[in-house]
Amino acid sequence: xxxxxxxxxxxxxxxxxxxxxxxxxxxxxxxxxxxxxxxxxxxxxxxxxxxxxxxxxxxxxxxxxxxxxxxxxxxxxxxxxxxxxxxxxxxxxxxxxxxxxxxxxxxxxxxxxxxxxxxxxxxxxxxxxxxxxxxxxxxxxxxxxxxxxxxxxxxxxxxxxxxxxxxxxxxxxxxxxxxxxxxxxxxxxxxxxxxxxxxxxxxxxxxxxxxxxxxxxxxxxxxxxxxxxxxxxxxxxxxxxxxxxxxxxxxxxxxxxxxxxxxxxxxxxxxxxxxxxxxxxxxxxxxxxxxxxxxxxxxxxxxxxxxxxxxxxxxxxxxxxxxxxxxxxxxxxxxxxxxxxxxxxxxxxxxxxxx
Numbered sequence: 509x510x511x512x513x514x515x516x517x518x519x520x521x522x523x524x525x526x527x528x529x530x531x532x533x534x535x536x537x538x539x540x541x542x543x544x545x546x547x548x549x550x551x552x553x554x555x556x557x558x559x560x561x562x563x564x565x566x567x568x569x570x571x572x573x574x575x576x577x578x579x580x581x582x583x584x585x586x587x588x589x590x591x592x593x594x595x596x597x598x599x600x601x602x603x604x605x606x607x608x609x610x611x612x613x614x615x616x617x618x619x620x621x622x623x624x625x626x627x628x629x630x631x632x633x634x635x636x637x638x639x640x641x642x643x644x645x646x647x648x649x650x651x652x653x654x655x656x657x658x659x660x661x662x663x664x665x666x667x668x669x670x671x672x673x674x675x676x677x678x679x680x681x682x683x684x685x686x687x688x689x690x691x692x693x694x695x696x697x698x699x700x701x702x703x704x705x706x707x708x709x710x711x712x713x714x715x716x717x718x719x720x721x722x723x724x725x726x727x728x729x730x731x732x733x734x735x736x737x738x739x740x741x742x743x744x745x746x747x748x749x750x751x752x753x754x755x756x757x758x759x760x761x762x763x764x765x766x767x768x769x770x771x772x773x774x775x776x777x778x779x780x781x782x783x784x785x786x787x788x789x790x791x792x793x794x795x796x797x798x799x800x801x802x803x804x805x806x807x808x809x810x811x812x813x814x815x816x817x818x819x820x821x822x823x824x825x826x827x828x829x830x831x832x833x834x835x836x837x838x839x840x841x842x843x844x845x846x847x848x849x850x851x852x853x854x855x856x857x858x859x860x861x862x863x
Contacts (some may be wrong), residue, residue, distance in 0.1 A: 526817045566749040569759040571787035572822035574695045575754070577606055577702035584707050586622075595654040598623050601661070606703050607696040610681070618700045620663040621646060622712075623653040626637030631859035632708045633743075634701050639763075641670065645724045648848055652722070652725055653855055656856040659712060661704055664721060665727060666696045672849035676818065683726060684768035687784050695786050697730050706738070718859045720801075722851065725813070729790060732821070733803065736793025741847045743858035745803045745851040748810060748838055750818030751791030754782035761812040762840075796826030802831050803854040804849055807836035829854070 561701065563571045587600040601620040609615045623646075633652060637645035649660035664671050667681040673695055682693050701721075706713040720743035723731030729751025735744035750756075757764050757771070758778040786792045804826055806818035822828040831850045836843040 512599065512602065535802065540603055568787050568792060570593060571691070571695075572764045575701045575702075575737070576696035577655070577706075580606070580705065582606075583705065584711070586595065592623065592650055593654065596624055596650050597626065598650065601707075603703060603707065605666075605696060606699045609692065609696055611667070612622075612630065614673050615667055615671045615681075616733050617671070618663060620702070620704065621649070623650045623660045623662070625653060625657050627657075627798050628653070628659045628712075629657040629860055630713060630715045630716075631657075631720075632705075632712070632714045633720045633722050633859070634704055634731075634785060635660055635662040635699060635721040636665060636697075636701075636721070636731050637662065638725030639665075639683055640677075642724060644726070644844065645722075645727065647846070648724075648851070649722070651845075651848060652852055652855065655852050656860065657716065657853060658720075658859060659708065660722075661670055663704060665730070666693045666700070682765075685767045685780065686773070687771075687776075690785065693732065694733070698734055701734060703797075716740065718857050720744060720855050722855065723747065723749060724844075729788070731794055732790030732802075733788060736795065736798065739798070741801070743801045743855050745805065745854055746790070746821075747789075747844060748807055748813055750806065750813055751789055751794070751821030752782075752817040753785055753789040753815055754778050756813055757781060759814055760811070761838075763812050791821050791824045794821060794824035799825040799828050801858055803851060804807055804832045805833065805844070805850060807833050807838055807840060807843070809835060810838045812838040 517853050539833045545583065564573060564818060582604055584601060584603040589597040590601045592598040601621045601622055605618050607616070607618045622683055635645055635649040646662040649662040652658055652660045665682055667676070668679050672678045673681065683690060705716070705719055708719070709716050719741055721731040721741050722745045723729070726745045726749070728746035731744055732746045732749060732751075737810050755778065758768050758781070760768065782789070804818050804822055805811070806815050810817055818830065821829045833840070833843050833847050
């Protein structure tokens with residue numbers, strides 16, 4: 509597949525109102541520049557150093573600061589579009605992550621696929637999949653594009669899929685008992701999403717007021733946090749994911765049992781883990797004013813993300829819309845697909861103006 513390198517993407521002032529973005533003019537190397545401005549006179553004496561701003565005392569404010577993307581020029585590589593079904597084209601997209609991780613060679617290149625129609629809407633949804641391996645979410649992204657015309661960008665989370673470090677298992681560093689690494693991964697995912705938004709707006713002419721999030725399982729937890737902390741996102745659909753992340757870890761499910769046991773062996777409890785991972789819990793960012801933009805899709809008999817944790821998140825938002833898939837467990841791809849029309853309609857109604 510022949511790929512082409514797009515021109516360096518420079519963010520523009522139209523994104524200045526974004527909560528997590530603080531755009532500034534950028535040259536090719538990412539440094540601020542002022543077109544046509546006169547050079548300032550040389551100082552006669554060294555200017556005193558400006559003391560660094562103190563770190564926020566509030567852990568949530570500190571995490572929000574770490575997640576803030578500092579706009580800079582970058583190059584995105586986009587493959588030629590390939591037909592995907594009758595209505596959809598898919599383009600492989602890659603760009604450098606704005607965050608340097610423990611594995612720059614493999615992990616710090618963001619991999620994504622853009623699903624779109626020939627004449628797409630000026631609306632987009634960032635789609636984040638589940639932990640380790642999730643072939644269902646990109647399929648749903650393609651369906652979203654076909655049914656609504658919304659451009660759906662499916663992104664791999666850090667340390668998964670093509671971003672897996674050599675000698676590691678996919679998802680091994682994405683989510684584990686290493687709580688510090690979990691936060692590093694979350695920060696990188698947040699900034700990767702912001703850079704993807706920049707590309708969609710600058711290169712695909714997406715309206716910055718018509719961008720949403722869709723996530724499944726772990727990707728749903730990440731999407732829920734980003735939606736709560738960043739008012740730039742007009743909508744969010746969380747599938748088989750909710751709040752109270754520490755309860756999910758300590759529920760004793762087959763998926764998280766090893767992580768729970770390792771944390772207990774290290775002296776952690778559900779309460780201490782909840783405190784340390786508070787910023788990675790969508791409940792921490794819930795605000796009733798944002799209720800209408802959120803849709804939750806839960807499995808009634810979910811053994812990994814208990815229904816009660818999803819109901820708790822809906823309540824934290826003041827009664828967010830909740831669709832419960834009857835008798836379903838966590839791994840039930842066909843049931844999720846059968847209920848996907850709720851997700852597509854929610855995102856369409858929030859991102860596409862009525863005509």
